[in-house]
Amino acid sequence: MAADRSGRFISVDWGTSNRREYLIEDGAVLATTRDDRGILEMAGAGYEEAIAGIRAMHGDLPVLIAGMAGSNRGWREAQYVDAPARAEDVAARLLWVEPGRTAIVPGVAWRDPAAPSVMRGEEVQLLGAVAAGLTPPTALLAQPGTHNKWVEMGDGAIGRFSTAITGELFALLRGGSILSAQLGGEVEGGAAFREGLRDARTKPLTSALFGARAAGLLGYRADADTADYVSGLLIGADVGGAGVEGREAFVLSDATLGALYLAAIEELGGRAHLVDTAQAFVAGMTLIRSLTR
Amino acid sequence: MAADRSGRFISVDWGTSNRREYLIEDGAVLATTRDDRGILEMAGAGYEEAIAGIRAMHGDLPVLIAGMAGSNRGWREAQYVDAPARAEDVAARLLWVEPGRTAIVPGVAWRDPAAPSVMRGEEVQLLGAVAAGLTPPTALLAQPGTHNKWVEMGDGAIGRFSTAITGELFALLRGGSILSAQLGGEVEGGAAFREGLRDARTKPLTSALFGARAAGLLGYRADADTADYVSGLLIGADVGGAGVEGREAFVLSDATLGALYLAAIEELGGRAHLVDTAQAFVAGMTLIRSLTR
Numbered sequence: 137m138a139a140d141r142s143g144r145f146i147s148v149d150w151g152t153s154n155r156r157e158y159l160i161e162d163g164a165v166l167a168t169t170r171d172d173r174g175i176l177e178m179a180g181a182g183y184e185e186a187i188a189g190i191r192a193m194h195g196d197l198p199v200l201i202a203g204m205a206g207s208n209r210g211w212r213e214a215q216y217v218d219a220p221a222r223a224e225d226v227a228a229r230l231l232w233v234e235p236g237r238t239a240i241v242p243g244v245a246w247r248d249p250a251a252p253s254v255m256r257g258e259e260v261q262l263l264g265a266v267a268a269g270l271t272p273p274t275a276l277l278a279q280p281g282t283h284n285k286w287v288e289m290g291d292g293a294i295g296r297f298s299t300a301i302t303g304e305l306f307a308l309l310r311g312g313s314i315l316s317a318q319l320g321g322e323v324e325g326g327a328a329f330r331e332g333l334r335d336a337r338t339k340p341l342t343s344a345l346f347g348a349r350a351a352g353l354l355g356y357r358a359d360a361d362t363a364d365y366v367s368g369l370l371i372g373a374d375v376g377g378a379g380v381e382g383r384e385a386f387v388l389s390d391a392t393l394g395a396l397y398l399a400a401i402e403e404l405g406g407r408a409h410l411v412d413t414a415q416a417f418v419a420g421m422t423l424i425r426s427l428t429r
Numbered sequence: 430m431a432a433d434r435s436g437r438f439i440s441v442d443w444g445t446s447n448r449r450e451y452l453i454e455d456g457a458v459l460a461t462t463r464d465d466r467g468i469l470e471m472a473g474a475g476y477e478e479a480i481a482g483i484r485a486m487h488g489d490l491p492v493l494i495a496g497m498a499g500s501n502r503g504w505r506e507a508q509y510v511d512a513p514a515r516a517e518d519v520a521a522r523l524l525w526v527e528p529g530r531t532a533i534v535p536g537v538a539w540r541d542p543a544a545p546s547v548m549r550g551e552e553v554q555l556l557g558a559v560a561a562g563l564t565p566p567t568a569l570l571a572q573p574g575t576h577n578k579w580v581e582m583g584d585g586a587i588g589r590f591s592t593a594i595t596g597e598l599f600a601l602l603r604g605g606s607i608l609s610a611q612l613g614g615e616v617e618g619g620a621a622f623r624e625g626l627r628d629a630r631t632k633p634l635t636s637a638l639f640g641a642r643a644a645g646l647l648g649y650r651a652d653a654d655t656a657d658y659v660s661g662l663l664i665g666a667d668v669g670g671a672g673v674e675g676r677e678a679f680v681l682s683d684a685t686l687g688a689l690y691l692a693a694i695e696e697l698g699g700r701a702h703l704v705d706t707a708q709a710f711v712a713g714m715t716l717i718r719s720l721t722r
Binding site: 246249251253286298300305312313341343351354356374377 | 643
């Protein structure tokens with residue numbers, strides 16, 4: 137990527153529902169902005185104007201974009217890089233929208249026909265977490281959210297990974313299911329959450345979910361505790377599929393959701409560490425940019 | 430229940446979305462009607478008028494109602510009978526709306542605080558299936574649908590049971606999830622369905638669901654086959670939680686959904702039989718009525 141004289145560039149973390157910009161110089165964030173103009177809001181159009189607007193805010197600088205803007209529902213589709221994938225592989229496969237000026241970071245694919253998965257945006261945090269020394273180069277990483285990634289990093293490369301639709305399932309159940317009326321409470325990682333974690337180890341998920349309804353009807357659990365319990369069931373099922381027992385796991389997340397995953401990992405016999413996602417993202421974008429100059 | 434001279438009575442199977450009436454005499458159905466006036470459509474009101482309308486159609490006869498009309502979202506709440514529950518227990522606990530004329534069959538509760546469940550309407554089919562000789566008095570029964578019940582019948586009594594929200598989860602995923610665009614195809618129990626059944630044995634459900642998305646994006650599975658695959662995953666998870674290996678299971682279902690459950694039970698090492706639900710319902714209502722005269 138063409139370096140501007142100062143070494144500054146703009147990073148855009150362009151997701152489904154949100155967008156966040158970072159003005160970066162030498163790995164440090166000089167300014168940041170965020171709004172809700174995710175790709176759903178863009179609906180395929182107006183990306184050029186949006187980029188011009190970002191440059192008007194942060195300077196006429198190179199722009200490096202990661203996330204869903206590079207998907208087939210975004211601006212331009214950046215083809216997946218195959219895992220195992222190093223930062224060099226990702227940097228070599230940038231999609232240049234305007235050569236030297238504007239590029240999109242490709243996602244990463246795990247092409248195992250028996251257990252395929254894809255990511256778009258998460259690769260930057262993963263590579264950055266290792267580059268910044270926030271995680272060891274060989275480690276198990278998790279990225280909770282709507283879709284949680286479990287990633288085996290190997291010597292700094294993104295290796296085998298899988299994705300659980302944990303957050304989306306919770307939203308679907310809360311939004312319009314037999315459980316909706318009981319899911320108005322807070323998720324706070326309390327006693328009901330831990331009960332959900334334990335039940336996730338022994339009960340099939342789909343019947344444990346109905347059990348949460350029955351427990352409310354029969355007076356075994358207050359509705360106010362049901363969201364906490366169901367969150368425990370879902371996160372417990374998610375973590376239970378990851379084989380954390382006896383392992384260290386690094387959770388890239390905000391503190392609130394991160395605390396729930398840390399509790400789940402420890403309940404299942406692992407040791408867990410919380411990693412700052414913004415720090416990892418900035419380090420990842422800085423690394424990728426340094427490899428394209 | 431006061432017998433009318435002919436022994437005739439009217440049975441109403443009053444569900445969430447539908448209602449079906451049977452004019453019954455000596456266990457035989459003389460006439461049946463159905464419409465979409467389930468309890469959601471009723472919204473708590475107009476039940477008296479609806480019952481009057483049913484009598485206008487089928488005769489001024491005793492009316493015995495089963496299903497969600499007896500729930501706290503229906504007409505009058507009929508308190509659950511505790512399992513183990515025999516037909517006599519259910520008959521003794523009818524909720525009489527108009528003594529001798531109009532009654533609601535109570536649901537059944539499995540009051541295990543560690544794995545509670547409830548049913549409302551299914552109890553009639555279960556008791557009827559045994560009474561009519563459609564299933565043995567001691568057997569494992571399944572009742573697929575929005576919420577599938579797995580029931581251990583013991584010597585004719587409804588014993589331990591659990592409920593899986595299999596059908597509801599499929600509808601939620603099809604209606605508004607990351608998978609929606611791929612779930613427009615038919616569920617037909619084909620090769621993709623059987624692949625889903627097998628994957629359900631080895632993969633966590635929430636990550637296998639995202640795997641279905643990735644398999645589409647990466648070209649491993651046609652979108653047209655994805656509904657079949659996801660149905661296999663969900664039904665496989667459902668049946669996998671029921672411990673059917675080496676057992677006989679009796680599936681109370683229509684032929685289409687029943688065929689999927691039969692395939693799943695056989696894939697998991699059980700032997701499965703399909704049981705006609707309308708026949709079981711009529712036998713159950715006939716039995717319950719005979720116990721109240």
